Structure formats: structure tokens, C-alpha cells
Amino acid sequence: MGSMRNAYQSVQLPTVLAATISGMNTIVLPTNLKYLYKPRKTLPSFSGSENGALVQDWFQECENVAALLGWHDANMLQKFLTRLRGDALMYHQKNLTYVEDYCTWRSLMIEEFIQNDRNYFLGQLEQLTQKPNQSVMTFAAEIDSLLVKALGLAVITDKSLKMFCFRVKLAYLIDGLREDVRKGIDSFLFEYMVGFPSWSRVIEHVQDVEWLTDLRKKQSIRNSSRSCDYVKVYLAISGYRGFNETGYGVFFGENDCKNVSQFEYHTGNVSSIKAAITAIKQAKKHGIERLMIYTNLEYLLKFIGEWAIPWLENAWRKPSGKPVKNVNHWRELLAALEGIDVKWADLANNENGYHEAHALAINGSRKYVPRATYYAD
Secondary structure, three states, X not given: OOOHHHHXXXXXXXXXXXXXXXXXXXXXXXXXXXXXXXXXXXXXXXXOOOOXXXXXXXXXXXXXXXXXXOOOHHHHHHHHHOOEOHHXXXXXXXXXXXXXXXXXHHHHHHHHHHHHHHHHHHHHHHHOOOOOOOOHHHHHHHHHHHHHHHHOEOOXXXXXXXXXXXXXXXXXXXXXXXXXHHHOOHHHHHHHHXXXXXXXXXXXXXXXXXXXXXXXXXXXXXXXXXXXXXXEEEEEXXXXXXXXXXXXXXXXXXXXXXXXXXXXXXXXXXXXXXXXHHHHHHHHHOOOOEEEEEEOOHHHHHHHHHHHHHHHHOOOEOOOOOEOOOXXXXXXXXXXXXXXXXXXXXXXXXXXXXXXXXXXXXXXXXXXXXXXXXXOO
């Protein structure tokens, strides 16, 4: 396929950057500083050179020191001036000696030296690749963030510029993805280049491809880890109150702080998914890396054992062509499964752990709070 990003970056992107320096939706970007463990009480210097500190980082760090020492705007302007060096000092002496208001001076300095910041972020974007354990969603968010900083635009209203940015992000996404994921998305993305789709829709599809790729790998690799190496958790649901009002229980152990008893305004199927998501999140929260989930919830076990791969292969459609229900909840479960080793086991109703999980589920059902009812006037 070659490098798609070069086609957009090498010729067009610098032009767009130059065109956006003045006037158009310019924002003050968040600092990119690496904060010290102990707050500094001395001001860093700023030269305005390409290899020096970023102007917005410099102002942020200086303002942190000023806040710590209780300086007001007048003090800040006076003190910050003493830390200017090189090009920055020359620019101030030539153009800004008349400025007495700190906020005005700050804005003018940023406007003059912001291009160095943008060039830095563009360089970061050029080197960006998906990390081994990084999800597509997180990788795409990095691309978004760096492009906003490189362009200096928070909101893009111009249609042609919006299209340009979409294509640039798409190019960086394709080039930076894991090789195995990229192979599964080429045809889809080239089709979408013809039109102007939603960026979020593209990311959703690429995320599906990544999940499908990882599930296939797990299916082909036999896990040799022993069950005793995994923390056990038990799931159950209760339809104590009715079809659309259910409770679920997550049981790790007697008096375990990770146990959960929860009510949901959902069917039992959705509560099954919610129970699994909750168990996985509880495990991650407490530093558990290997989790064995025991449950008799057929809807959940069939998804893991039979449905997930063909549904992802068919864009969340069943063999009949009908759309899969509860897709957003299934997506949430697949996202939760990232970064943790999870095994699933069918649990008989009389096994240890089931009764405790079911008791928690019944207790969750009893947490029912009637929804407010509104009547038309």
C-alpha cells in the first residue's frame, strides 16, 4: 500500500499549518510538560528556538511557579521577562516593550512562537505508531489530539479543511496500525475514502477488526496456564421483579470487597453482559491479571464461545442477515476484555459460588427504585 501519510503531509499539511496560524479558531492547548514530583520554585528560561521549550509549556510551568509563590499579573510579567533568552528576548525588545498587561503580552508571545509548538506536535504525529498493548480507540485519540495541537484548531468549520483533516487522520491511522490489523481493513478504508464518513464510524470498524484479529489468535493458541493461576469469580442474575427489571451478582469470595450486587432496568440478557463487565472491571481495579469467570448464563457463554467471531466477521449481523441485538453492550464487554487474561467456565447451579452470586443478584433486584412517571398536562 505504501505510506499514505506522506501523500498528505509532505505537500499539503505545511500549507494548511501556515494558513491556520492567524485568526482561525486558535486555542491555548493543554501543556505537554512532564511535571516534577516536587513543584519547582524557580522559573525556566525560554529562547523561542526550535529545539528549546515549547511556548505554551513554558507559560504553563511559569504560571505554576507563580501560583505557588502567590504572584499577581504585574509580578508575573516582570518576573517572566527576566527568563527570556535568544530569539524570544529579541522579539520582546523589538515589538513588545510597550505592553504592560500580562494577558496581552502572553497572547502575543504565543502567537509569535506557536509554530515551533505545532512543528513539534507534527513531528510527534509523524513518529506515532500503535503500541503493542494499545487499543485502536486509544491510538485514534492520540492522532486526534496531536493533529489538533499541530493545526492549532479546536473546531473546524470549513468543509474542505474538515475533509482534509479527515484524510490526514485516516492516513496516519492506516500507517500506524499494527500490521495484522491493517491487513483486515484496507479494502474498507479505501471504499470510504471516496465519500466523507464519520471518523467515529471508521474507528468503530477498525476496533471491530482488531477485536476479531485478537479473538482469532486466542482461538488458535491453546492457553497452557493452569486454572489455579486464575482468580475465580461467579456471576448470576435474578429476574425477581420482572422481565425488564433485573439484578445481577458478582461474587469473588466471602466478605470480599470486590463483590457486587446491582439492579438494572434491563432484560436478563443485558444484565448478563453487565455482570461480566463489572466483574472484569473489578478485577482490573484491584490489579488482577488473570480471571476465571464461572457462570451458567447461556447468553454470555454462547457469545464468548460461538457468536463473537462470526458476528464481528459479518459486521454485527446474524447469518439470517438480521442485526445483532445489544451491540453497544457487547462492544463494551470486548473493550473491558482488553489488557486482562480471562477464561470462561460453565457453572452448574449446585456448584460452590453459584448460590452466593445468586443471593447477591436477588439482593440487587431488591434495590429497585421506581422510575419517575410523568403525565401530560
